Amino acid sequence: MDSNSSSGGPRARDLVMNHIHICLRFIELLVQMFRVLASRRRRVERTYELGYDKHRQIIHNFVYKSDETCYKMLRMRRKPFEKLRDMLYEHGKLRDKRCVLVDEQLAITLHILGHNIRNRVISTWFQRSGETVSKVFRRTIRALIRLQRMLLKHPVPIGPEENDLRWSYFQGCLGAIDGTHIPIIVRNNQKARFRCRKGFPTMNVMCACTPSKLITYILPGWEGSAADGRILRDALSRRNGLKVPNDNYYLVDAGYSNCQGFLAPFRGQRYHLSEWASGNHPAQTPEEVFNMRHAKARNIIETCFGALKQRWACYVVLVSTM
Incomplete structure (x- = not known):
C-alpha cells in the first residue's frame, strides 16, 4: 500500500507539472498572437493617419482650390465658407483640436450634410479615423446651433413701399x-x-x-x-x-x-x-x-x-x- 502510494506520487506530480507547462505555453502563444495583432493595428493606423501638411493639402483641394469645387463638395462657395468658419470660431466656440483645424471640421460637417455620406466614406475622403469624424461632426453641429440667434433674424412687416406685386396686397x-x-x-x-x-x-x-x-x-x-x-x-x-x-x-x-x-x-x-x-x-x-x-x-x-x-x-x- 505504501509502495503504491509512494510510486504514484511522483507520477501525479509529473502529470500536474506537464499540464501546467502546457497551459503556460498556450498563454505564451496567446501573448505572442496579441502582440502581432497589436503591431499590425499600429502599422495600419500610422499609414492611415497622414501628416499635417498632407491633411492641409486635402482641405485646400476641397475648399480653397476653386469656387466650383468648393460648391460641389461643401454646397457653398469659398467666401460664405470662410465667413461661416470665422463665425464658428468667434461666436460658436469651435476651436482647433490637435491637427484638425476649424476649417477642416466645418468641411467634414458640410460634406456630410450636403451629400449624406456615411462615416466610413468621409474617413476615406479626409483620411481621418471614424472616431475623429464622429467627434468633429457632433462638435461642429453644437457650434452651429450656438449661432441660431445670429442666423435667425426677426422678420420685418410688409410696408406700403413694397415693390413685389405678390406681397403688395398683404400689408403688415x-x-x-x-x-x-x-x-x-x-x-x-x-x-x-x-x-x-x-x-x-x-x-x-x-x-x-x-x-x-x-x-x-x-x-x-x-x-x-x-x-x-x-x-x-x-x-x-x-x-x-x-x-x-x-x-x-x-x-x-x-x-x-x-x-x-x-x-x-x-x-x-x-x-x-x-x-x-x-x-x-x-x-x-x-x-x-x-x-x-x-x-x-x-x-x-x-x-x-x-x-x-x-x-x-x-x-x-x-x-x-x-
Whole structure:
C-alpha cells in the first residue's frame, strides 16, 4: 500500500507539472498572437493617419482650390465658407483640436450634410479615423446651433413701399409658415407615431420665412402624424417660441386655422397654383381672387423648402433619431 502510494506520487506530480507547462505555453502563444495583432493595428493606423501638411493639402483641394469645387463638395462657395468658419470660431466656440483645424471640421460637417455620406466614406475622403469624424461632426453641429440667434433674424412687416406685386396686397405681413416632412429612422415601437400620410416615418418640421426667403423660425421634433395646427399651438406656447405682434400676421395654408396672427385661404374655393397655371380658368369670385394672390405669396415657403432639400441631401434621405 505504501509502495503504491509512494510510486504514484511522483507520477501525479509529473502529470500536474506537464499540464501546467502546457497551459503556460498556450498563454505564451496567446501573448505572442496579441502582440502581432497589436503591431499590425499600429502599422495600419500610422499609414492611415497622414501628416499635417498632407491633411492641409486635402482641405485646400476641397475648399480653397476653386469656387466650383468648393460648391460641389461643401454646397457653398469659398467666401460664405470662410465667413461661416470665422463665425464658428468667434461666436460658436469651435476651436482647433490637435491637427484638425476649424476649417477642416466645418468641411467634414458640410460634406456630410450636403451629400449624406456615411462615416466610413468621409474617413476615406479626409483620411481621418471614424472616431475623429464622429467627434468633429457632433462638435461642429453644437457650434452651429450656438449661432441660431445670429442666423435667425426677426422678420420685418410688409410696408406700403413694397415693390413685389405678390406681397403688395398683404400689408403688415411677416412672411409665410408651413411644415415639411423629413424622413427619419426610429425604433419599431415608435414607427406608428411618426408615420406620415405616405406611410413611412417622418419628422414634421415647422418653419417661418420672410418674403426674401430668410428662415426666421424653426420648430423640429414633432411626429409625422401630428397635425400642422397642433404644432403651431406648441410653437406659440413655448417661452422662446414663435412671437407674432398684434398688428402683424403670417400667411398659412388650409391646414391651419384662420385666427389672430395667421391668415388662411378661403375653404371650398380653388387655391393651389396648379389650378391657375393653365390660365384657361380665371378667378370667378372675390374669394378665388384672394386665394390666388394668397397662394402666389405663400408659395415662398415652398420655394425655401425646395431649395433646402435640393442643396442639403440630409433633408431628403433617412435621418436616424435613435
